[in-house]
Amino acid sequence: MALVDPGASLPSPRRADRPGALIEMRGIERTYYMGDNVVRALAGVDLTIERGASIAIMGQSGSGKSTMMNILGCLDQPTKGTYALDGRDVSRLSRAELASVRGRMIGFVFQSFNLLSRTTALENVEMPLLYQGLSSRVRRARAEAALERVGLHNRGDHTPNQLSGGQQQRVAIARALVCEAPIIMADEPTGNLDTRTSYEVMAILQGLVAQGITVVLVTHEPDIAAYARRVVTLRDGLVTEDRTQTPVIAGGSMAGDAAAHAAEQAAAAAAGAHP
Amino acid sequence: MNLLTTLRLAFRALWRNKIRTFLTMLGIVFGIGAVIAMVAAGQGAQQSVKDVFDSLGTNVLSVESGGATSFGASGGAGSRASVTWKDFAALQSGEIPTIRWVAPLLTTKSQVASEQGNWNTSVTGTNAIWFQIRNWKTTQGDTFDQDTGEASAKVVVLGSTVATQLFPNANPVGQAIRIAGQPYEVLGVLESKGQGPMGDNDDIVVIPYKTYEQKLAKGLAKYVQGRVLVSMTDDEAADSTIAGITDLLREQHQLKATADDDFRVRNPAEFAKGQQDSTKRISWLLAIVAAVSLAVGGIGVMNIMLVSVIERTREIGIRMAVGATPKDVMTQFLVEALALSAVGGVLGLGVGYLGAYGMAHWIFKWKMFFPATTAAIAFGVSGGVGVLFGLYPAIRASQLDPITALRYES
Ligand SMILES: Nc1ncnc2c1ncn2[C@@H]1O[C@H](COP(=O)(O)OP(=O)(O)O)[C@@H](O)[C@H]1O
């Protein structure tokens, strides 16, 4: 286990005082071979993401965003280049090691929610904890707390088909949060949502940034990228633009939703601190 | 992931497709059922043979009046009495060297009574040798000795069941009981031999055969009103002893060369062996049924698990994304296959019980044998089938690529 940096297993890598960037990619390439066809989905990407960042990865369809996110999220490995996550080189790990890195470090939010059907919201949120070897009591308590953070504490016993799209995505966010992972990767999280519920979801994600969680957003919509502080644009597998902006603040439309309100406040505060 | 949670997940997944789960289990159910029935039949055969020896003694032949019919058919009521006490004496005479002991065995049902109780039991008239042939000892008092056995003394040795019935809270030895109205003195109480093929071995009273003839038998005292048990020096000698007895009795009865025997010599060991052979055939049949059912059941499990893996590709992707290792996924599907066949095994235990009961009751007509080990066998075999046939689907599931799995559209 020479690859294991002892620091990587510290329970709270989110702490802003840890040295070094959270994510360090150097010369990342990802090539797909399909018969004679060779697709260079990523053609040499360097990317550093600091702890607590709010970053959107933009680009047109086919530009390599999803490939990028898969590698960032340790679902896939680069063909070339190095990727250090929280100081640990994760670009050459086994499938099992990658799985455990994902479980500890990364929460995913997908465009299509990817909740287990016929399974309650609470159980969906509990699911990642199964693989952390926690007792059912602890799992339940943490899942309930996570649902509370997304304002769905009273929907725990609902199955996905009893929930609206926005609510389902919030359950998915709760699931991403439940392991206390320092990074949330969201691939087109609002792609299946209408404007109003997109807004709710972005408010929650902004609230998480305010709490120190690093949120990596993948989107092709400029409206959604506008909620992030930093926007990295990909084209043909290369970073063509990397800029910092003042994010648009989501919130307001969800009067009565405590979590979203809190998220709005937090996001506002965070925005005030970094003009 | 802990085992309990994994099991809960597995049962829930199976419960979601109740009908499919049930149909998949059927092969396992019948396979295990056949295994159980097979084990029970084997046990039953063993026990039944043991019972035959227990109730008659080992290395024993039985001689009685009547023509040659198969063992078990009644030679009593219709057949003409032919075996006499002279024949008995001839068997005892030492003329046939492989004969060790000879005992008469006269039996009837009669009412027995003490001051404290009343009971209907089987009365056996015999001599002292009989206790040796059956290797039957007393727990209280004594059996009758050589002389008493040959005398017409009104003495009795009680089987433990009768002792309990007639003397619920007293020592029977030295007490008086009545058999068919006549008073007898209790000499002793026999140790318990438990249940046998003909029922309770201990539901018996034993009196000297001469007393029996005088007090209980009707008909001419010339003939042995029952059977003669012949104990051999060793069981290898059965064939020659049977031949010897046949020659001796034919001569005694002055039968012409063309005449049929008017007596029968039977070897309980032969009977037991016959039963064992027929059990063996049925066991083989059941073994084939079991093997085929289990193979079909196992393939069914594998098939349904492969379908399940495909149906749940996205679920697998999601689980992997949130940190399930390939081993976690493999375990989940393996435990599911195991649960599927283990439940089949439990149902199969029920089916096997019914099968074993049916066989014991209708085919072999012996007692039901269903030792606790059969439950372990049901679990062991069904678990083995689950692992064997669940492994490949589980490995397939664990090798899915999370990205592809997450994109999978069902
Ligand atoms: N599994 C794959 N096999 C082959 N080519 C792929 C695969 N995934 C993505 N690609 C190709 O890589 C390029 C980048 O794809 P992707 O990362 O999905 O872009 P985006 O998410 O920005 O639309 C595209 O040309 C796409 O066709």
Ligand SMILES: [Mg+2]
């Ligand atoms: Mg994409």
